[in-house]
Amino acid sequence: MRDTVMPNNIPYAISRYSAEELKDALKKMYLIRKFEEGAEDSYMRGLIHGTMHLSIGQEASAVGSCMSLTDDDKITSTHRGHGHCVAKGADLSRMFAEFFGKESGYCKGRGGSMHIADPSKGNLGANGIVGGGLPIAVGAALSAKRLGTGAVTICFFGDGANNEGAFHEALNMAKVWNLPVVFVCENNKYGMSTSTERSTAVKNISDRAVAYAMPGVTVDGNDFSAVTEAVDAAVERARKGEGPSLVENVTYRWRGHSKSDRNRYRTKEEIADWQSRDPIVAMAKLLVDHKISTEDEVAEIEADATRIIEEAIAFATEGDNPKIEEVTRDVYTKGAAA
Amino acid sequence: MxxxxxxxxxxxxxxxxxxxxxxxxxxxxxxxxxxxxxxxxxxxxxxxxxxxxxxxxxxxxxxxxxxxxxxxxxxxxxxxxxxxxxxxxxxxxxxxxxxxxxxxxxxxxxxxxxxxxxxxxxxxxxxxxxxxxxxxxxxxxxxxxxxxxxxxxxxxxxxxxxxxxxxxxxxxxxxxxxxxxxxxxxxxxxVPDGYYTTPIGKAAVVREGKDLTIVATSIMVHKALDAAETMAAEGIDAEVIDLRTIRPMDRDTVLASVRKTGRLICIYEAVKTLGVGAEVSAMVAESDAFDYLDAPIIRLGGAECPIPYNPELEKAVVPQVPDILEAARNLAKGRV
CATH class of the missing domain: 3.40.50.970 (Thiamin diphosphate (ThDP)-binding fold, Pyr/PP domains)
Structure with a gap:
């Protein structure tokens, strides 16, 4: 793991970002946590159907990775994508409305948990197929290069996707064409129930970067500053035309893979150990220690996030269901075909 | 066309x-x-x-x-x-x-x-x-x-x-x-010069006829046209439709032709079952054009077999002109 403390003992993120940006980042991390908790609670209360993949415990990776992106920059996301969506600037009310399957949701109730995204913020979509977003991200980077937009694409994927063929094909093409894309692997240790130790031939997923002649680095994905330092450097390389990079954020999902998970493949002790390394607690401490925020301000940020989520749930609850007679709308761009 | x-x-x-x-x-x-x-x-x-x-x-x-x-x-x-x-x-x-x-x-x-x-x-x-x-x-x-x-x-x-x-x-x-x-x-x-488009979703009637309708795709359009010339000499006047788009399918053109001829053969190179022919047949069966049918629909498609290497075998697994003629003659029996 990379040592993220600068020579003068100022962590990278503190020296790189303004107080406002850092407080906003903390707020986004709280929003992700509370969105996920609200989603889980809604499920428990029978307010939604289907399943969900919660990213509680992975908030520093989502928010830290997107810190240097603008709305013109793109991301592709995964089935565990709520956090990426928040990090890329989505509106929480429309997110919750989508989660509730409402017409006022981002996908008008057609996509649900696994597809929530705000394309106007550069989010090209969450994806229900493991590895599905990898080639799409390369395509977005190809557009940016060909059209000269200067945009960078971050491709989020999990440890599970690193064993898909799409991973190999996408990283190879990204390097062959020297495209402005950053592959951010969120290694949360398990592809559903199968650990990386049992599924992956290399110790670190970033070790695979050498096969594509691109820089690869593994960082503590629960350390906001470590994530921003690694991903920002990769984004900077991409923006300067120096091609793709692979960053591995090692993190952990506190919840099961989805709602059917009985956690039979890991121990309570392991979960508790990772919970003791809560990325939000660490981020709050970082801001307090460096006098970016007081503890009271942190509490205010958290309360603000709580309020936003409550409003989002109310907005979603009040929203209209999509009309059944409009179910085939948007299959095609111009009216229905076939 | x-x-x-x-x-x-x-x-x-x-x-x-x-x-x-x-x-x-x-x-x-x-x-x-x-x-x-x-x-x-x-x-x-x-x-x-x-x-x-x-x-x-x-x-x-x-x-x-x-x-x-x-x-x-x-x-x-x-x-x-x-x-x-x-x-x-x-x-x-x-x-x-x-x-x-x-x-x-x-x-x-x-x-x-x-x-x-x-x-x-x-x-x-x-x-x-x-x-x-x-x-x-x-x-x-x-x-x-x-x-x-x-x-x-x-x-x-x-x-x-x-x-x-x-x-x-x-x-x-x-x-x-x-x-x-x-x-x-x-x-x-x-091929016309310059820029033009052929509409997606529109079939083309490439030969007009009154006795039977042949709906074909891709290379089978040419085989159907060949067969139609031979049939014409035998007194069978076939209408040939080039489907051109299979999704969305041009229902109106196909149904209008079947209402006119009362007989339908659907020809395509892909494996016969669960393909274009099934869809065309169902489209007719589910519409008022069904009432105009004077004979069962015939599908001619590829054999239930991978494409083999030997050239004679390769020809044998996809519809050929004689197959179309045989089907057409059988269909036209009783009318001609």
Missing amino acids: NMHSKTDLRELSYAEAIREAMDIAMARDERVILMGEDIGVYGGAFGVTGDLVEKYGTDRVMDTPISELGGAGVAVGAAMTGLRPIFEFQFSDFATLGMEQIVNQAAKIRYMLGGAVSVPVVMRFPSGSGTGAAAQHSQSLEAWTAHVPGLKVVQPSTPEDAKGLLLAALEDPDPVMIYEHKILYKMKGH
Whole structure:
């Protein structure tokens, strides 16, 4: 793991970002946590159907990775994508409305948990197929290069996707064409129930970067500053035309893979150990220690996030269901075909 | 079939017509790029892209690695973000390696995102048997993609339509899959100059007749026309419809013809069961045109068999002109 403390003992993120940006980042991390908790609670209360993949415990990776992106920059996301969506600037009310399957949701109730995204913020979509977003991200980077937009694409994927063929094909093409894309692997240790130790031939997923002649680095994905330092450097390389990079954020999902998970493949002790390394607690401490925020301000940020989520749930609850007679709308761009 | 000036008698091959369409599109629109395996200096496995790389350079005529899944996905991502890629699968069979991106991504992204984005990608699939390339390089799998809402699927049978449908596909905001028959690449025919489009979703009545309707796709259109000439000498007047698009299917043209003739044969090279013929038959059976039928519908399709290597076997597994004649004669019995 990379040592993220600068020579003068100022962590990278503190020296790189303004107080406002850092407080906003903390707020986004709280929003992700509370969105996920609200989603889980809604499920428990029978307010939604289907399943969900919660990213509680992975908030520093989502928010830290997107810190240097603008709305013109793109991301592709995964089935565990709520956090990426928040990090890329989505509106929480429309997110919750989508989660509730409402017409006022981002996908008008057609996509649900696994597809929530705000394309106007550069989010090209969450994806229900493991590895599905990898080639799409390369395509977005190809557009940016060909059209000269200067945009960078971050491709989020999990440890599970690193064993898909799409991973190999996408990283190879990204390097062959020297495209402005950053592959951010969120290694949360398990592809559903199968650990990386049992599924992956290399110790670190970033070790695979050498096969594509691109820089690869593994960082503590629960350390906001470590994530921003690694991903920002990769984004900077991409923006300067120096091609793709692979960053591995090692993190952990506190919840099961989805709602059917009985956690039979890991121990309570392991979960508790990772919970003791809560990325939000660490981020709050970082801001307090460096006098970016007081503890009271942190509490205010958290309360603000709580309020936003409550409003989002109310907005979603009040929203209209999509009309059944409009179910085939948007299959095609111009009216229905076939 | 030719809606353009009859004084323009210029002929091109089917492959040349496709290349001309790509050339016109690239000259008109900087966003159009070509992607595929060996489409650059090699000119494409079937010579379709030819020397376009010399005119447009390797940035716009991009040789991809042998990565059908990744390549198709890059085309999808590029289409979502401002480019108009035309992706060539070297053989349609190889698209099986890219089905994830076609079926789960290209076809569904617009819908999954509530209509917030479109995926204007064009994919080309050299298909069909007759080249001695055996089971993994000769298939007709168009029904696979035609089964997926969100995609449009066309099968041009002539050079004119090959050009017009490709240009129409590029104007279309949604993913369009173009199945080209490899045996047709060398077929010559009249191709109008300049820019024009052939409408997606419209069949063409390529021979008018009153005794029976033959609905055909791709290379089978030509076999049907051959058979129709022989039938004419025997007093059977066949109407031949080139379906051209199989998703969305031109219901009106097919049903109108069946109402007129009362007899239907559907011919396609793909494996007979669960394919285009089943859909055409059901379309008739579920409509008022059913009441006009004077005889059972006949489907002629590929055998329930992979495409074999031996040339005689290879011919035996797809419909040929004598098969069409036999079916037509049986159908016409009692009337003629």
